[in-house]
Amino acid sequence: MSDIKRLDKGPRMSQAVIHGDLVWLAGQVGTPSESVAAQTKEILSKIDSLLARAGTDKSRLLQTTIWMASMDDFAEMNAVWDAWVDPENPPARASGESALATPDYKVEIIVVAALK
Template identity: 80%
Template sequence: MTEITRLDKGPRMSQAVIHGGLVWLAGQVGAPGESVTEQTKAVLANIDALLARAGTDKSRLLNATIWLADMGDFAEMNAVWDAWVDPQNAPARATGESALATPDYKVEIIVVAALKD
């Protein structure tokens, strides 16, 4: 039986789940009330840190789902994303608009990555 590892687990959710050569991250958000740019930078830093703890990095991303509170912020978020993402290994990605957990959150990003061999 393959082991399941959970990082920063709580009663409702874990921040990451590692199983079968993959790592799934919970939706990551930045500091409430900050700009889209600052929230996106914080989210991507959280993703980097969680991926490192899981034993992988952004070059191994398979999928990203991005939720914006307002699609009018798409270009601002993409400016940060484009500076961060590994252009040789960009994941499959979807971006949509959704009400987030509180109105102070402007961006939430969920990723799945392969572990390093």
């Protein structure tokens, strides 16, 4: 049985959980009140960092869930996403509109990745 490793563990949640050959990231958000593009760039940078700490990278993404406060911002978020995602290894992806933890958050991204 594999050990479970947790990164940036807090009393409520961990930012990443590693088990077996997979890593699950908590929902990542950007700086409140920034633009959709700025929040998305910050989120993707956080994802890169957490994946690196777990021992993998965005080329190993399996699934991504993107929550947006308003689907009116979908194109703005996608412009940043498209510049970041590995075009040879895009993950399965779902996107939807949801009320996020605070109205100042415009985007939240959750990923699952395979380890190298």
